[in-house]
Amino acid sequence: MANPSQYATEHHDQFLQELISFLKIPSVSTQPERKNDVRKAAEWLRERCIQVGMSRVELFETEGHPIVYAEWLGAGADKPTVLVYGHYDVQPAQKDDGWDTDDPFVPEIRDGNIIARGATDDKGQLFLHLKAFEAFMKTTGAFPVNIKILLEGEEEDSSRNLPAFLKQHRELLDADLALISDTAMFNANIPAIPYGLRGLLICELIVEGPKNDLHSGMYGGAVANPIHVLSRILASMHDDYGRVTVEGFYDDVRELSSDERAQLARIPYGEEELRKETGVSASWGDTQYTIVERMGARPTIDMTSFKGGLLGDGIKNIIPQKAWGHLTCRLVPYQNPHKIFELLQKHIERHSPPSVKVTLKKYSADEAVLIDPRVAPMQKAVDAFKAVYREEPLFTLVGGSIPIVKWLVDDFNIPVVLMGFGLPDDNLHGPNEKFSIEQFRLGIQTLIKYYESLAE
Template sequence: MKMIEDYLKEKRNVHLEELFSFLSLESISALPEHKEDIQKTAEWLVQALTNAGLENASIYQTKGNPVVYADWLHAEGKPTVLVYGHYDVQPVDPLELWDTPPFSPEIRDEKLYARGASDDKGQVFMHIKAIEGILQTNGSLPVNIKFCIEGEEEVGSPTLPLFVEENKELLGADVIVISDTGMIEQGKPTICYGLRGLCGMEIHVKGPRSDLHSGLFGGAIQNPIAAISGLLASFHDQNGVIAVEGFYDRVTPLTPDEKEAFKALQISDDTFIEQTGSPTLFGEEGFSTLERLWVRPTLEINGIKGGFQGTGVKTVIPSEASAKITCRLVPAQDPEEIVALLEKHIEAHKPKGVDVTVQLFDKGTPFVTPFDHKAIQAAGKAYETVYKVPTSYTRGGGSIPIVAAFDQILNLPVVLMGFGLPDENFHAPNEHFHLENYDKGLQTICHYWFELAEVW
């Protein structure tokens, strides 16, 4: 391993220059005017993967942005790892808040500033250079490797699930590794082994044909804002428990080992009060804050609209009102089933005097790789070898739909081993990546491939 680490140190400046060229490509997937930049970035990756020693580096065209694939499959009898990442980035607005141009990479205070530095070009690049380092010093890899790098993650990966479905054999592997997540704080390596799923809807409440004078008609007809307020209030009891019948039926409890892992993080409630600015915390009774955030399902009201919104008073009974809600779901909960339960609840609690309709949003399935899976534990050991501290094991409160798609379509364990930090401004101006985690991350990835080969 020392030879590999020496190689990476020797080539550090050369590799950073290469990363600069990668980050300078304006691969913004949300803006159609960057289609050419997207293609150039895919071509850049094919060359970089080839130069690193990978084989069959190719661009696969899709109905959206291209997918880049490469492999090295000569480790007979060893596991095959599918490394997923994305080369597209978020838009840069507001541009005036950047201290330096977003596509002109710059190092300041041992941090690399550029759009995509942390999310996800920097982390994808580390995987490529880890492979290069091992091949240049060892001549072969301890495991078989496949890369799948897409260009639409920042717009929801609309075409990737179909690509995966149509290319199951090409992408077949024993484990999927994704470095598009982060560590809970500086110096604390973190593996996220589960993510919540997602479903949501917009509820529309329709009353009179048009807004009415509240003096002429008040007291004689149902007010849509009052109606939707009562409907929304029916979703929870006063202790934060979701009151939709059957909502919790498939929720599985944490294992004792998981509970201990959460306690070992030693994150106090004061931390979340400070982060949110809320006067106090509130949530489902009987569970810790981390459990509420990571392993309990939620139902949140994200927006409500209706009536007069201008300055002063306009005495009307509004014609309609609406609200948007989303649910974060935990493993074993089915988004389709939860939507059906919500619709049943809405029908049962439908206020008198109004019509109620719903419009569904996109859905994502939750996923979890067992906490004690050998691929997870090998990743934890690799982190600890490099960072010299115990690895933290967490679940994510958010949702990454493509992770669940990989889990469902390929039926493989997913290892989320990221190297970003919460304060690195991904999706915001002045995005950056700590070079300490770039250096240690390279070493960790290299250690991981050898650890995985030993335990599989």
């Protein structure tokens, strides 16, 4: 009988077909009209967990989208228990955003990639664990460690109902370490293990002016335009050098030690790589920090949407009743998102003229997290990557956030290992999101190695 690694190789095409059917379900958690699709994705996962041989599979209802839980504890009490986390919900996507496939939810295979919303974030990556598990079960009849799989459907909506679930099911979820595949490698040859994630504060900023849209010819010059007021508020938040000017914003920021800066400086990523990846003609931001530092270790303010006036086609010559959008901060360790929210409120108040009503609403607030890279499960991850990729992984700071990591580190007090197989140009959250089929293959191989080593 083949070993797990051979089994995975032999069933590669079949695995890919399964992933394609998973990616076809448009499980966009933030769009109310997709509610049924999100559930469909959860049910699809439940079926798969049963098929691969998990011994207990359950769908837990939440106030939002359901949580899929599966476990196999047959390795025995002397083997460690791994809590695997993933999310089956995805970012919004539509053809118009710039996809060059027919439909973000009709996967296409092209140039060695599978292109679809969720391919890498996180459907493709969570699927690796199910397939690694299947490979063991089908060949050896057992898994080397005890495994608990927790798959949520609200990660792209700030994991709103996860904290309550974690609290309520503390014992069920008890484990020796947590393992998450929802990040990227440095490039196709160099794996990366993140040891820090930025936090995320999401707010809505609303400027309301007249009681209804006004004819811009009749009232222009006498009534404050909410679009202009919102623009002025936004413009007041950065100086000409890209530094945040919100009073107190940097007060609690952890300054990088010279050792850490030296280590981050070894990451071969700079102006040229950024330009190539994003298509911008130049980087932007606080030049007192390197690009790697700016992307992972420095806090930011970004308005991620801005809406005012006619949003469809055509022209409407109005001073709109309101302008609004989402104001977000990426935060670093020791910054408290609730304190930052208050600083933002004060700043906005100071920069709002009396003739409009300005409101800042807190939508979600997650702290940044730091993980100790010296613990054994982290070092075993280094070894697993090295065995498959034949290259030393880099320890990196990641700019995005995965809310559960903070809660696992702080409340569960267990090591969290981030073994991601995405690539920097996978375009998660953007059009043409992809997952490299080679990474899909190598990811399963790496996880097989890692699970084996955890049993030792």
